[in-house]
Amino acid sequence: MSGTQGRAPVPGDGTRAVRAGLPEPVKYEPTLPGPVFAAHYHLPGEPTGAYTYGRDENPTWTHLERAIGSLEAPGEDDVETLVFASGMAAISSVLFSQLRAGDAVVLPSDGYQVFPLVREQLEAYGIEVRTAPTGGDAQLGVLDGARLLWIETPSNPGLDVCDIRRLVEEAHARGALVAVDNTLATPLGQRPLELGADFSVASGTKQLTGHGDVLLGYVTGRDPEAMAAVRRWRKIVGAIPGPMEAWLAHRSLATLQLRVERQNATALAVAEALRDWPEDLAVRYPGLPKDPSHAVAARQMRRFGCVVSFTLPSRTRAERFLEALRLVDDATSFGGVRSTAERRGRWGGDDVPEGFIRMSVGAEDPEDLVTDVLRALEESAR
Numbered sequence: 001m002s003g004t005q006g007r008a009p010v011p012g013d014g015t016r017a018v019r020a021g022l023p024e025p026v027k028y029e030p031t032l033p034g035p036v037f038a039a040h041y042h043l044p045g046e047p048t049g050a051y052t053y054g055r056d057e058n059p060t061w062t063h064l065e066r067a068i069g070s071l072e073a074p075g076e077d078d079v080e081t082l083v084f085a086s087g088m089a090a091i092s093s094v095l096f097s098q099l100r101a102g103d104a105v106v107l108p109s110d111g112y113q114v115f116p117l118v119r120e121q122l123e124a125y126g127i128e129v130r131t132a133p134t135g136g137d138a139q140l141g142v143l144d145g146a147r148l149l150w151i152e153t154p155s156n157p158g159l160d161v162c163d164i165r166r167l168v169e170e171a172h173a174r175g176a177l178v179a180v181d182n183t184l185a186t187p188l189g190q191r192p193l194e195l196g197a198d199f200s201v202a203s204g205t206k207q208l209t210g211h212g213d214v215l216l217g218y219v220t221g222r223d224p225e226a227m228a229a230v231r232r233w234r235k236i237v238g239a240i241p242g243p244m245e246a247w248l249a250h251r252s253l254a255t256l257q258l259r260v261e262r263q264n265a266t267a268l269a270v271a272e273a274l275r276d277w278p279e280d281l282a283v284r285y286p287g288l289p290k291d292p293s294h295a296v297a298a299r300q301m302r303r304f305g306c307v308v309s310f311t312l313p314s315r316t317r318a319e320r321f322l323e324a325l326r327l328v329d330d331a332t333s334f335g336g337v338r339s340t341a342e343r344r345g346r347w348g349g350d351d352v353p354e355g356f357i358r359m360s361v362g363a364e365d366p367e368d369l370v371t372d373v374l375r376a377l378e379e380s381a382r
Helices: 013-019 059-072 087-098 115-124 135-142 164-173 224-237 243-253 256-275 294-300 315-324 366-380
Strands: 080-084 104-108 128-132 148-152 177-181 199-203 217-221 307-311 340-343 356-360
Touching (some): 013 059, 059 080, 059 217, 087 224, 104 115, 115 128, 128 135, 135 164, 148 164, 164 177, 217 224, 256 307, 256 366, 315 366
Parallel strands (some): 148 177
Antiparallel strands (some): 199 217, 307 356, 340 356
16 A cells, blocks of 8 residues: 555555445445345335336445455546446447447457457448547547547457557547457556547456466446446346355455466566577567567556467467367457467457467466476477
């Protein structure tokens, strides 16, 4: 905890993560109340209370939303967070609540592999979709006249980074809103709202909850009117999380800082070991000083994430590498306490080489993980 005399101390990341969203202490009550399973509530007279129907509000969501908001925008009371059933539900809520027929939206051409499906649906609704890569702030080149700019930084899976503050300033000057997908960074890695973004959106399925057992998404924003539209969209489509999922997510936040610190440090160790491997593996990790994204990332990120990418010479070599791993599961998604890796090209939605590997670094001992990766590289080369 840090602060100056005469000023309220500012809690550190670990303190906030442990205490985020907890209600005021009540004697004999649990610190974190259990999940509230309720489709309806006692509601005599006019429906003026905080909780009226289970699709609209739930006390378990409320605690989690306050917790996430305090991590995305520490010390700010004017932000609102809404939780969703998945990351894609959160992404969709912003896109479809803010855009109308005739609007234009700018999406990353190298973003999450479901975006081609999103593009099809947006265009079916009469919305113009423009795309450009994340790196080099290339989205600025197609921004004129757009209603919304969607940023994904670092990008998934290529790990390119754009200058959030620069893009936000340019977008706002041209009348566009800005949403930032903060999934790879987490609120402990970067805070898009502090950099001027209108929305910070993320899949809580990943490192935020970190155990690979919850599907969840969220949207945090500062503008009441914009967030009211997001809330209305959630109500219309019913894309709400279950109370058990919300409770598990809140429980998991207590270890977020511990997990992030360990996973980020180990990711750097893995990236350095891959960089020093005799073959050129085209390693990408924003935390590497010579990575193309490092200079921009270092200006806006406080931590560089748990995902490392690299490319093996062929699909066959990549598959042999994955089979040789002992401490790393061949699985999709990322951010969990157990390391995972996959040949990303198997899904067909990403513009990556056949031998491209996306690795999510878990909480294993760094020495064990580095040893396992290097051994698998050696075995797969035979």
